[in-house]
Amino acid sequence: MGKAEKKKGNQSFSFENPVKIVAGACVGGKMESEGPLGSFLDASDETDKFGGENWEDSESRMLKQTVETALKKAGVKGNEVEYIISGDLLGQMIASSFGIKALEIPMLGVYGACSTMGESLLLASVLIDGGFAECTVAATSSHFASAEKEFRFPLAYGTQRPPCTTWTVTGSGATVLKRAEASESGIFVTGATPGKIVDYGITDKMNMGACMSPAAASTIAAHLNDFGILPEHYDKIITGDLGEIGSEILVDLLKAKGYDITKQHMDCGLTIYDNQKQDVHSGGSGCGCAAVTLNGYILEQMRKDIWKRILFVPTGALLSTVSSNEGNTVPGIAHAVVLEKR
Amino acid sequence: MGKAEKKKGNQSFSFENPVKIVAGACVGGKMESEGPLGSFLDASDETDKFGGENWEDSESRMLKQTVETALKKAGVKGNEVEYIISGDLLGQMIASSFGIKALEIPMLGVYGACSTMGESLLLASVLIDGGFAECTVAATSSHFASAEKEFRFPLAYGTQRPPCTTWTVTGSGATVLKRAEASESGIFVTGATPGKIVDYGITDKMNMGACMSPAAASTIAAHLNDFGILPEHYDKIITGDLGEIGSEILVDLLKAKGYDITKQHMDCGLTIYDNQKQDVHSGGSGCGCAAVTLNGYILEQMRKDIWKRILFVPTGALLSTVSSNEGNTVPGIAHAVVLEKR
Numbered sequence: 108m109g110k111a112e113k114k115k116g117n118q119s120f121s122f123e124n125p126v127k128i129v130a131g132a133c134v135g136g137k138m139e140s141e142g143p144l145g146s147f148l149d150a151s152d153e154t155d156k157f158g159g160e161n162w163e164d165s166e167s168r169m170l171k172q173t174v175e176t177a178l179k180k181a182g183v184k185g186n187e188v189e190y191i192i193s194g195d196l197l198g199q200m201i202a203s204s205f206g207i208k209a210l211e212i213p214m215l216g217v218y219g220a221c222s223t224m225g226e227s228l229l230l231a232s233v234l235i236d237g238g239f240a241e242c243t244v245a246a247t248s249s250h251f252a253s254a255e256k257e258f259r260f261p262l263a264y265g266t267q268r269p270p271c272t273t274w275t276v277t278g279s280g281a282t283v284l285k286r287a288e289a290s291e292s293g294i295f296v297t298g299a300t301p302g303k304i305v306d307y308g309i310t311d312k313m314n315m316g317a318c319m320s321p322a323a324a325s326t327i328a329a330h331l332n333d334f335g336i337l338p339e340h341y342d343k344i345i346t347g348d349l350g351e352i353g354s355e356i357l358v359d360l361l362k363a364k365g366y367d368i369t370k371q372h373m374d375c376g377l378t379i380y381d382n383q384k385q386d387v388h389s390g391g392s393g394c395g396c397a398a399v400t401l402n403g404y405i406l407e408q409m410r411k412d413i414w415k416r417i418l419f420v421p422t423g424a425l426l427s428t429v430s431s432n433e434g435n436t437v438p439g440i441a442h443a444v445v446l447e448k449r
Numbered sequence: 450m451g452k453a454e455k456k457k458g459n460q461s462f463s464f465e466n467p468v469k470i471v472a473g474a475c476v477g478g479k480m481e482s483e484g485p486l487g488s489f490l491d492a493s494d495e496t497d498k499f500g501g502e503n504w505e506d507s508e509s510r511m512l513k514q515t516v517e518t519a520l521k522k523a524g525v526k527g528n529e530v531e532y533i534i535s536g537d538l539l540g541q542m543i544a545s546s547f548g549i550k551a552l553e554i555p556m557l558g559v560y561g562a563c564s565t566m567g568e569s570l571l572l573a574s575v576l577i578d579g580g581f582a583e584c585t586v587a588a589t590s591s592h593f594a595s596a597e598k599e600f601r602f603p604l605a606y607g608t609q610r611p612p613c614t615t616w617t618v619t620g621s622g623a624t625v626l627k628r629a630e631a632s633e634s635g636i637f638v639t640g641a642t643p644g645k646i647v648d649y650g651i652t653d654k655m656n657m658g659a660c661m662s663p664a665a666a667s668t669i670a671a672h673l674n675d676f677g678i679l680p681e682h683y684d685k686i687i688t689g690d691l692g693e694i695g696s697e698i699l700v701d702l703l704k705a706k707g708y709d710i711t712k713q714h715m716d717c718g719l720t721i722y723d724n725q726k727q728d729v730h731s732g733g734s735g736c737g738c739a740a741v742t743l744n745g746y747i748l749e750q751m752r753k754d755i756w757k758r759i760l761f762v763p764t765g766a767l768l769s770t771v772s773s774n775e776g777n778t779v780p781g782i783a784h785a786v787v788l789e790k791r
Contacts, residue, residue, distance in 0.1 A: 118555050120581045198540035199769035200560050208646035208780050213460050216560040218542045237579025239462045304550035427541035
């Protein structure tokens, strides 16, 4: 389904021009470096501080380091990047603002909670395919300590966490995209399905997997439906941070919609940590969860031709402490991006 | 400068396809309805509550009402809108998330602080010009009371405000965009310049005009330079919410760069209120400031052929209470959008 054929009412679109992933980079903290994806990190800091004066500063520095590493790997100078799309979980997105300002690259801030890597990748690709740029960067970050401070209680309180909670990943990912020639080989972003906000009325902010899975189901079903394909079209359908409980719900919800993704489904939140050994309860979460898994593990699997076609669906829970304290529900959103090796 | 001619290193781009503003709507609170732009509001609520249970809920309801009003004025049904781009000032952008979820339109959340109307308009136009959508909506909101709660102290404390402060607008704007035929007349989005984050090291969060003016100067200079034009190319160059002090600094900074915008410059923050009578100190601010002024006043001036060509440059201060409390500077950002009547 090319853009020209895009039907009214369809959520999805395909890219007509080759939007090539030139390089991806990811940086993580101590736990991430000790987890199953540790070897895929470009760098890590066992203090989780990245030289920062406070946790927000640490997250900003980690993000900046990630973007710089991605540019280096891509052989691209900062002034060759026309636009950077980035966002994070902190109030008013200060991790991105302070992380990116020194790079002096025109910046478009995005917010999709933990689905941000999907949104930034999607929009960075739109800018290239639409002819607005030759080279863009998609990025995002999260940090366990800055997220705990933003959303919960000071760490020193030692707040108890129920088993359905997930652990915010200290990590950042950045993807460098370029317009390529049709003859080039590599990994390409070939389509996307921006998501709707879906709210099943769940108010338990400790169970974000359950809050986000209806949004993931909505976006994946819309995607498969728009393109008239079945789950087996993809080697993997990879959600962001649904964790154990959310993943189960997603599979069930999609079965009810007529799609069985059991064989294809993978969740970054269940991939980035060893849930048992690392005691993270239901899995990893945060913008960094999908971002690190994509830019480290997933891209490497594609480079090795283990996976040729991926539907990458980061998931976000659209809450704040204010909305939760006011008794509000936790709506979810998920943006899908198609990655193809050729 | 068409996209095909876009030079590397240029921040700006032009749209090749006619991206038409089919309708704009704006809704405000009591003070906004009593100000100079009151007659341009589509609706207002003298309680500022919009039926909400709390100020965040009020802001969400105001935003939803604005989008619905814009769709009605455009004669467009919700399910005809392919993507809505929206953002706001609240932590994790709950005004947009909760305001838009019931509309069931695929949503891309953006954050540019008070520059958000520029960013949402820019990206909503990119999606149409790039062939990804036929119909999009750009929206944003701010609310005096929810912003005070987010950024300052409970209103009941009666905190004193220095003369350089601005007053957060209770208001929301939404613009409905459609791909048009080349032969159509009307108001079109014809180009844009996404901004860089600019930080002059100012830490006084009570003087946001000063913090944002360097970013506005950077974006406007880049825009004029990219297109090889002078300020007189435009009937008006309209910044978002620099207020009295920021506007003076902007004019000076641009003079130093060789551009005199004295005759063309207008600031939404100095337009939306009667600064003296309404006691708002340095002017209006917030995402709603530029959004209401655009969708009410500016579009109407263009409809009446009073202005034919506008550079709309909303400005944002990229701070949070956390970044300020940690002693950080207040970086600014400004995104420019070209509007033309033909």
